[in-house]
Amino acid sequence: MTLSPPFHPGSPEPAGTRFTLDFTATDDLDESTQRWTTYWDVERLCRGPEPAPGWVVADRAAVDTELGVLKTGKEADVFLLERAVPGTPGVVMAAKRYRSPEHRTFHRSATYTEGRRMRSTRSTRALEKGTRFGREVAAGQWASSEWEALRELWLAGVPVPYPVQIDGTEILMELVVDPESPDLAPAPRLAATRPDPERLRSYVEQVRDLLGALARRGIAHGDLSPYNVLAAGERLVVIDLPQVVDIVANPTGTDFLLRDCRNMATWFTRRGLAVDAEDLFAEVLAQAY
Template sequence: MKAPPRLQALIEEGLIDTVVRQLMSGKEAMVFVVRCGDETRCAKIYKEATNRSFRQAVDYTENRKVKSSRSARAMAKGSRFGRQEQEAAWQSAEVDALYRLAAAGVRVPTPYNFHEGVLLMELVTDAEGDAAPRLNDVAFTPEQALAHHATLIGEVVRMLCAGVVHGDLSEFNILLAHTPGVDGQEGVDGPVIIDLPQAVDAAGNNHAQRMLLRDVANLRDFFGQFAPALRQTDYGPEIWSLYQAGLLSNETVLTGQFQRQNADVDMQAVLREIDDACAEDAARRLRMAGGV
């Protein structure tokens, strides 16, 4: 097929040879199957902010590190340069998360290159070598659902121990990949987590807990269709409680149960927090206006 303009630039740079076909078009990006020498990979072209349908980006970009204080100031002011820097940070976030999670042993696509808003990475495949299906396109037996759910809960824990929360995890951004067997053994199917530009820092983002609970609830609700016993589990609060207490590790044995504590709310403390936040926001606006 004819290469889109942004992939044509990568062909000219020698990073890819040909474009095979379009694989998908989502709310954040378009993905194409490409050839790089003898290998088949995929190229993810990020959509510009004005063409994305993804909402509440501010929740995901909170406390993200940027390359310079000048960039941070520009992003806070919302200047043209700041918007450009924010867009670059959004696009490079997935690359950073992929490398970080791969190093932590999380099953994610292998990243190869990031150039001019295009991410080159592994094409995750099924047993026939075709692009692997998303979980939402597959039906499971109860045993398969339980096994894949357990694997993914382990991946959520591994991600959190690496300081990352996916932030948008569901059956729509998990692929069912095939891993060939070795020494004559039969291959196995297993989940691969994709779509990470909205990944957040677990310790630095105030919305991380809410996002992790939602991610885990999405897994419970999807696999609970095939294994109803999963609907009674409560892994999200258990995982976050252990993480906050510094007791979570990749070897932690989870129960799927969580006993909530009923405590009185200190309304005075809540109001003080609100007043402090309002004062900080007013001071920030004053600084941005040049009043300080």
């Protein structure tokens, strides 16, 4: 805004329009709930695929603010985190953080990772012995595995949350919301929904497509159930991907795929739409070879 008439230092303040400077200081953060954005602190391959969606906040002046816990688990907790430039609208993301060695118990069987290889023999031995260092390696291994799966599947068009970045054992990703809720609340797990017959049929076809898309890439989810599929209105989104299984290199890979099919078929059948797990398995497995 320009002052009129022109104002010069030392002269009386003119009557009329006054200029007020309004700003927000960003030097002082509440260290208990805030931090400067870490988006540019990580390497390029630790940021999400390009082009990034328009909602991703990449401004170096952005601040990350903790909003609370979304979900707790044995291996990782998921928090709500807002990233915004002070004074402007931001975006709320899901921050998945794998637990520290003192506060977690990794219960995932080593059979998930058969067929995977680690470069460091020291890390391999530590994992096998279950030492503190081994548990730290395990946390990093699961976080890295989930990050790579999210990137690969997002680029392939599979319905997963967009992965924003990974920093150590923290993954920031898209917060999947329910577009049919008045306040765009986080999408519920499929297990918590009661879809009508038409939507139930749509969900079955989406699950078929999802399982097939994974199989064509030579992998199975490994722990698929209605508890790690989100119902975002008419659309299903799969989450919790650290244990993806190579169904070719892993000797028990097809067993995991069969279990995934049975878990989903059982849920649909209980909701009133019969799905034969063996037929679903055969249909999906045929796409893997």
